Amino acid sequence: MPSSPPTTTWSRWSGTTGPARTLRSGQCATRFIHSAKPFEGDARREHLVADFLENHAYRIPGAERVESGVGRVDALRKSVTRLGASRVLVASSKSVVEKTPNVDRVQGALAGCAVEVFGGCRQHSPESDIEAMIVAIARHGADAVVSIGGSSIFDTVKIATSRHADRTGAEPIPQIAIPTTLSAGEFTYGAGYTEEETQSKKLALDPRVAPRIVVLDPEVTIDTPAELWLSSGIKALDHALEAVWAIRPHPYVEPLALEAIRLLFENLPSSRDPANLESRAACQFAAWMSISGAGASGMRLSHFLGHQIGARLHIPHGITSCILLPSVMRHLRDKTLAAQGRIAVAMGLSRANLAPEKLADAAADRLETFIADLGLPHSIDAAGGTPEDIDAITVASFAAATQLGLADDLPEGPESIRRILLGGG
Template sequence: MPAFTYSNPRVIHWGAGSVDRLPAELERLEATRFALVTTRSLLAETGRLPVAPVATIVIGQHAPMAQVDTGVEQAAGAGGIVSFGGGSAIDAAKIISVRRADAGGRALPHIAVPTTLSAAELAAGAGYTNADGDKAGMRDPRLLVDAVMYDAELAMMTPLELWLSTGIRALDHAVEGFLAEGDHPFNDVMALEAIRRLFDSLPRARAAPGDTAVRTENQVAAWFSFTLPGASAAGLSHTMGKQIGARHGIPHGVTSCLLLPHVIRFLAPKMPGRVAILSEVMGGDAADCVQGLIASLDLPQHIASFGVGEPELRRAAAELAGRYPADDLLRTYLAAL
């Protein structure tokens, strides 16, 4: 069996009210003077954190690098970073923590308080938008956060559609990690269980949007989904989504809703054994089951709804072509149009 690697944040706190442990975690990490990285939509909610930052850094969707650069300057004098929000805030905070590393190269301690199911807090990688408006990324072991606080009470402030669409993003992580090349036995077990749990718990979150216990179940499933972050993030649905997401203002969770069923259909003839296992776990044809789940959650299913047409998709397919021919990628995009 070829070698493989696995990493996860060392400390993960679970459940409603778990953010109350934030002061103790900051003390443990010797980071009581911290900079907070969040989004504009959450600025009014930062008072719900039990301790105040020395600086607050606001990051937009897809983490524009110009804002990250500003955040690096704003974090001067801070001994740690707390991210509060979804993938954009968490990824930006990871980059800031590494760029504020001390003379010995040690990144600033980083505690993530996620409010979506994107699972960015679980990866030693970070995405951002470059000056041309295209999605880019970086990898560094120091990007892995030091602690995570999955507080379902804070997650309740996340709009339901955003919560559910990032749940499909977690499903995308699980599917693409399972379909990745090579041997990854631990990930396979976790990914299949994540798929079972997401199919079970996401509809219940929609039916009972005020149930914190269900949101914690969603968070556990998302945690299970992302034990092979590098391979998942390099999967076809992810890369096709990144190609159009930042450029056209489509959130990552939504790109997974738009593309994942069609990517599964494209890959099924190329890896029939793997896709058959997914179908068995989902209880039917895998692509149809994913598409049915997305429809049942009333999430977006058509790229055209975001003002993107065939010319833009043709450009995206041409730029992404390599492992797969541009014509195949374009057909997959157009199936989602």
């Protein structure tokens, strides 16, 4: 194969000298060091060249505009004006409304154009919440929704605006999303919801209802509970890892996913201090990068199983990733060995003449330790599940996996799922 030019990458470092640019958003500055060093030398370049020659399709998955920086939420009225809206429904959850100043701050920034605060969005987006929001939109003639919180809130809004449009024959009303976690649902047009009668998680896809504007302001994350913030960071890692070891990897997506892994391993631990806005902003950008695979790469086992156990056991999205991700990594090792080597390097591990299998094992151990050091639950029983729950989830999940074309990753059928859920890989 002819030699290829060096790959240019962007990596964030602390206290490193060299050619640099400072990227500023509002009052928040993050320093990136430009390096001509490729991700992993010649082998990495050959991998990318091979990917470039494949047939690919990529759909831009999310917002048409991302506004970022400390204090950016205070400019919300300009964002609403940009959408041509004047009657805004504010959507959030009971905890965000009652335990943080964020909704009051949003209402103040909207300067009188908020018609109602819909504070009833619950975890995993039950259908009854969706229907209640549709009623609120119609009652006020709302022409935009500003949502603030995590992915369950954004999912509720996306499905509500989609169904409202279908029922009225109008275009969906536009959304502005302000995330307080790192789950990154604000960057996609997909939404999960819970069918309450069966307690099963369903997926809705409607390209019309991705939030038009996303506002990344680290200040609004200050009051996010520590476990929620950190576990949603593991959810972002989940997105990134699944993009790298995807069944249909994409050469545009992978560099972003690898950079997301680097940024999260470097910044998520220090972001435990709510006052460390630089680390929190870096994590927000990492979450944005991590979700780029939604436009091309699709999901694999961790994301899929996370939705299954989350809806059935009422476990938050981020905690499902803490439970599943190391085990899924071990389970997929032999099928995704080269990808796991690149992931290991992004985590900060050295190849050091390790065999590919040993490097992948070291990466899974590194991930498991990383999660544990953050003080997060990393087993179903630690999150409140029981052996009986595992039995029910195993059977239902394998049937769903077969429908989604994921059965090839489960060579022993339901028993493969059982081992993953029990942490055996």
